[in-house]
Structures are given as structure tokens and as C-alpha cells.
Amino acid sequence: MLIFMPLRLAIRIAHSFGVLSRLLRQGSGVMVGGRILLKLVPDAVHKLSKNRKVVLISGTNGKSTTTALIAQALSTKSLVASNSTGANLFAGLAFALSQNTSAPVAVLEVDEMVVPWAITQTNPRLIVLLNLGRDQLDRLSEVRVVAQKWREVLRNLPASCAVLADADDPFVAWASMASVNVIWFTSGVHGHMDASTCPECGDILNWQNEGASYSCNCGFKKPNPEWILRGNTLLGPRNREIKITSAIPGKAALSNAARAVVASQYFGVDGDAAAKTISLITSVDGRFGALQIGQTKFRLMLSKNPASWRETLATSAEGPLNVLLFVNANTQDGKDTSWMWDVDFSPLQGRSVFVTGDRRLDLSARLTVSGINHRVVSNELAASTTIGACDADLIASYTAFHRLAKGVKKS
Numbered sequence: 001m002l003i004f005m006p007l008r009l010a011i012r013i014a015h016s017f018g019v020l021s022r023l024l025r026q027g028s029g030v031m032v033g034g035r036i037l038l039k040l041v042p043d044a045v046h047k048l049s050k051n052r053k054v055v056l057i058s059g060t061n062g063k064s065t066t067t068a069l070i071a072q073a074l075s076t077k078s079l080v081a082s083n084s085t086g087a088n089l090f091a092g093l094a095f096a097l098s099q100n101t102s103a104p105v106a107v108l109e110v111d112e113m114v115v116p117w118a119i120t121q122t123n124p125r126l127i128v129l130l131n132l133g134r135d136q137l138d139r140l141s142e143v144r145v146v147a148q149k150w151r152e153v154l155r156n157l158p159a160s161c162a163v164l165a166d167a168d169d170p171f172v173a174w175a176s177m178a179s180v181n182v183i184w185f186t187s188g189v190h191g192h193m194d195a196s197t198c199p200e201c202g203d204i205l206n207w208q209n210e211g212a213s214y215s216c217n218c219g220f221k222k223p224n225p226e227w228i229l230r231g232n233t234l235l236g237p238r239n240r241e242i243k244i245t246s247a248i249p250g251k252a253a254l255s256n257a258a259r260a261v262v263a264s265q266y267f268g269v270d271g272d273a274a275a276k277t278i279s280l281i282t283s284v285d286g287r288f289g290a291l292q293i294g295q296t297k298f299r300l301m302l303s304k305n306p307a308s309w310r311e312t313l314a315t316s317a318e319g320p321l322n323v324l325l326f327v328n329a330n331t332q333d334g335k336d337t338s339w340m341w342d343v344d345f346s347p348l349q350g351r352s353v354f355v356t357g358d359r360r361l362d363l364s365a366r367l368t369v370s371g372i373n374h375r376v377v378s379n380e381l382a383a384s385t386t387i388g389a390c391d392a393d394l395i396a397s398y399t400a401f402h403r404l405a406k407g408v409k410k411s
Contacts, residue, residue, distance in 0.1 A: 007047055010040035011098045018095070030083075034091025037098055045090075048097035049106065049122040052081075055263060056118055058110045059130025059172070061308045062256045063088065065248065066130060067109040068284040069260035073274040074267055079103035085285045089114055093122075105267070112146050116153040126266055127154075128164045128259060132171040133307040134339060143171055144199055150175035157181070164263055167223045170214055174199035177223070185262060187229040187255035188212065229258040234271075236262070242271045247282040250315035286405025291394065293407075294384030298324070298394040300408055302401040304333070306342040312395055317347040322392035324383045326400040327357040333397045340366045348372045354383040357400055380404070 014037035018029030026032070037044050055074075057067045064086045071082040081103040083096035088109040097106055110118045112132070119127065129150070132143050154163060155178035165176035167184045176182050198205045198216035207214050215221035228235045232254070234242040246257040257278050264274035283289040291298040299319065303312040316323055329335050337359050345367055353374035355363050360376050367374050377383045380394065396404060 005040055007041050007044065010037055010044065011101070013037075013040060014095070014098065028085070028087075030085075030087045030095045031089075031091050033098075034087070034093070034095035037094045038091060043121075044094050045097060045118075045121040048094070048101065052103070053105045053267065054122040054124040055105070055107045055126045055128065055267075056110050056115070056122065056124045057108065057128040057130070058112055058115050059166075060112065060133040060305060061311070062130045062252060063109045065253065065284045065287065066128060066256040066259055067107055069257055069278045069281060070128070070263045071107040072281060073260055073264040073269055073277050074105050074107060076273065076277055077267070077269055078105050080105045080107055082107040083109055090117070093118060113149070116149055119153050119157070124161055126162050126164060126263060127157075128263055129166060129172045129176060130256075130259070131166055131169045131307070132175075134305055134342075143195075147171040147175045147199055151178045154179040162266060164259065164266070165223075166259075167225045170195040170205060170220075170222075171199055173223055174220065182223070183227065183262065183266070184223045184225040185227045185229075185259060186225040187251075187258060227258070227262050229255060234258045234261060234275075236271075240271065242275050244275055245279040247279060248284070248288055249318075250311055252311045283408070286401065286408040289405065289408030291404060291407050293380050295389040296322075296384040296387045296392050297390075298380075298384075298392050300401065300404055301393060301395045302398070303395050304398050306339050309339075309343045309395075313343075313345065313347040316393045316395060319393050320391040322352045322354070322387045322390055323348065324354040324356065324377075324380060324387075324392060324394045325363060326380065326394060326396035326404075327355075327359045327363050328397050328399045329359045330399045332399050337362055345370045345372055348374075352387070354386070356380060356383060357397065 014033040017036045018033030021027055021029035021032040057063055071080045074080050081097055081100040083092050088111045093108055132147055154175060157179050159181050162181045162183055163176050163179045164183045166172045167186045195205060198220050200220040201218040203216055205214050205216055213222045226237055232244050234244050242261060244258045246253045260278050261271050261274045265271045286300055287302055289300050291300045301312050303309040329337050353372060354377050355374050356377050356379055364376050
């Protein structure tokens with residue numbers, strides 16, 4: 001049953017439930033508060049988006065980090081409402097918009113499946129689309145299905161809304177081509193395991209230049225980008241050059257930082273100033289944060305699908321000798337862990353590898369097939385007992401990561 005009441009009163013009630021949830025240690029209060037708000041005012045997101053410049057960020061990987069970077073850069077000019085801690089479903093969006101109603105700008109991370117609804121509710125000024133790949137196979141059955149939903153809603157966007165799209169990703173490019181106002185971006189971060197066929201006609205997609213470009217006989221091809229990240233330099237229109245640095249390690253992090261600079265410039269923030277602000281961010285919601293367990297100092301990293309595992313393993317390869325892999329299979333992780341067999345674990349060769357989590361035996365079998373020497377342990381403390389007073393990487397799936405990230409915030 002839906003109850004209709006004035007928005008301000010509904011926000012107060014929702015926030016009260018959020019506080020109660022935190023006091024009872026039942027979570028952050030975001031989801032409870034957001035659900036209450038939407039029950040009381042079903043169109044709360046639409047109402048709270050009026051007279052605001054809204055930025056939506058979505059994609060399989062990098063949403064939270066990119067959202068945090070954009071929000072930080074834009075906050076140098078005005079107050080910003082954001083959900084950069086990752087509550088990216090209906091309730092999370094509602095609660096984020098209700099927390100700072102005076103903020104003229106809202107920067108919102110959006111789950112891939114929620115993008116169509118979020119666009120119709122918020123009337124955004126800018127949509128940042130990162131990538132599309134397999135994630136939670138029991139929830140998102142096929143990447144092209146998501147791309148099709150995006151394409152349908154982007155087709156109806158007004159020219160006043162721009163789409164900052166990754167030209168490197170065929171699915172993102174195909175969906176974004178339906179929009180009349182697209183800002184194309186390329187970073188050279190290629191990962192096209194899920195794009196072997198053309199999203200337009202279904203024929204085999206031709207990849208050239210070591211994955212730097214793609215085309216199909218039907219005419220579909222990689223768009224020409226306006227913004228190019230080459231090394232640590234962002235090249236843009238009118239011979240614009242901006243140096244990009246990131247305190248967060250990895251090629252994907254650098255790419256996200258560059259996107260954030262482009263997005264910030266769209267709203268009038270100087271590119272060099274935005275790049276400087278973004279370069280100071282060392283961790284987002286626990287990602288790459290320091291976590292002390294026993295005598296071991298872990299660097300906490302999130303991996304939740306084949307693409308993020310490939311990126312994280314590549315980043316970790318330049319890190320400490322010891323590494324703990326923590327894989328669960330709860331609803332939020334995705335119960336189908338067959339993705340393990342699509343990940344190249346060879347970067348772990350020669351390292352001291354520990355495996356734990358609900359699916360530690362499945363992961364152990366996968367590593368054994370790849371010839372990766374490892375040890376199965378009961379939990380992270382058991383791993384720390386063996387590792388001792390050394391640095392180590394801890395790569396965790398969604399639920400394990402968010403449980404452990406609470407320790408990062410306290411350390």
C-alpha cells in the first residue's frame with residue numbers, strides 16, 4: 001500500500017528510520033531510509049531531481065570510483081549530493097537525493113539495470129557510461145540485453161543531455177549511438193571477451209590493432225573519440241592536453257580519473273584543476289585501503305566479475321609477494337561462480353597465494369588447473385597467522401569486501 005504525504009515530512013521519517021537502522025547495527029540505514037521514502041512518496045526521485053544538474057554514472061566496473069571522483073571535482077564549485085558509497089538501486093538513489101536537498105548538483109552511481117528508470121526520473125544533464133561485461137550471471141543474463149535497454153532509453157534523450165561514452169566498448173558504443181549528443185572517450189583499456197559478435201547484426205566482430213579498434217561488415221565500427229587518454233595525458237578538442245595522475249593504482253583507475261576530468265569540464269570546472277583534485281583521492285569506500293588483520297597489513301581490493309579480476313590481478317602483480325583471494329557466493333556476489341574459468345590467474349605465478357571464502361574449494365580447483373600453488377585457509381585471520389608481519393594484497397568479492405572495508409575506515 002502506498003501512502004502519499006508531503007515530501008519534507010516523508011524525508012524526515014525516512015531519515016529517522018535510517019538513524020534507527022544504524023543504532024541497531026542493521027546497516028548504514030541508506031536502503032531502509034530509501035525504501036521508506038519511496039513508499040511514502042513514490043515519485044520522490046523525480047521530485048528531488050527537479051532544478052538540479054544531475055549526472056548519472058553506470059557500467060559493469062568502475063561506477064563507485066568514477067562517481068566519487070566526479071563528485072569530488074564538482075564539489076570545488078558547488079554543493080553536491082551523491083551516493084558514491086555504492087547504494088545504486090532505487091532506494092539508494094532516493095536516499096542520496098534526500099540527504100542534501102539544497103545541493104544544486106547530484107552525482108549518482110546507477111546499477112546497469114536501473115539506468116532506464118533513473119534517466120526518466122532524474123532528467124539528467126550528463127550520463128557517463130563506462131563499460132558492459134558479464135556480472136552476476138544469475139541476475140544479468142546477457143550483456144546485449146542490457147545494452148539494448150540502454151539504447152532504447154538513450155534514443156529518446158533530448159539534445160540538452162550529453163552521453164560521455166567509452167568508444168572502446170562495442171556494447172556501450174552501440175547503445176550510445178542512439179543518442180543525439182555523445183562525447184566519445186577512449187583510454188586504450190581493452191577487454192572485449194564479451195564482444196565477439198557485433199551488437200548491431202550479430203555477425204563476428206573484427207578486432208584490429210591489438211584490440212584498439214573494431215568494425216563489422218554491416219558498417220558498425222568504433223566511433224572517433226573526442227577525448228583520448230594516451231599514457232598519462234588526456235588529449236581533447238582544440239589541442240587540449242591535461243596531465244592525469246591517480247593515487248589509486250591501475251590502468252582502469254587512470255581511465256576513470258580521465259573520464260571524471262572530462263565530465264567535470266562539461267560543467268565548467270577547469271580541467272587542470274579537476275585533475276589536481278582527483279589526483280589526491282587515495283581510496284573510495286575502502287578500495288585499495290589499508291587493512292590491519294593480526295600482524296599483516298593488507299591492501300584491500302574489490303573484484304566481482306572476469307573483467308575486474310583481470311584488472312585487479314594485473315594491478316596486484318606489481319604489489320607484495322603475499323596475496324589472499326576471498327570469494328563468496330551470496331546473492332550480492334552472484335551465486336554462479338563459473339566466471340572463475342574465464343579469468344587468467346597466471347599473474348599469481350610465483351607468489352604466495354592463500355584462498356578463503358564460501359567458494360574457496362571451487363577457487364582452489366580453478367587455481368590447481370592453472371598450476372598456481374596456493375593454500376586454502378578458513379578465514380582472513382588464518383591467512384594473517386601464516387603471512388605474519390608482512391604486507392599483502394587481499395582481493396575480495398562483493399560481500400567479503402564490504403565487510404572488511406569497515407575495518408579500513410577505522411584504521
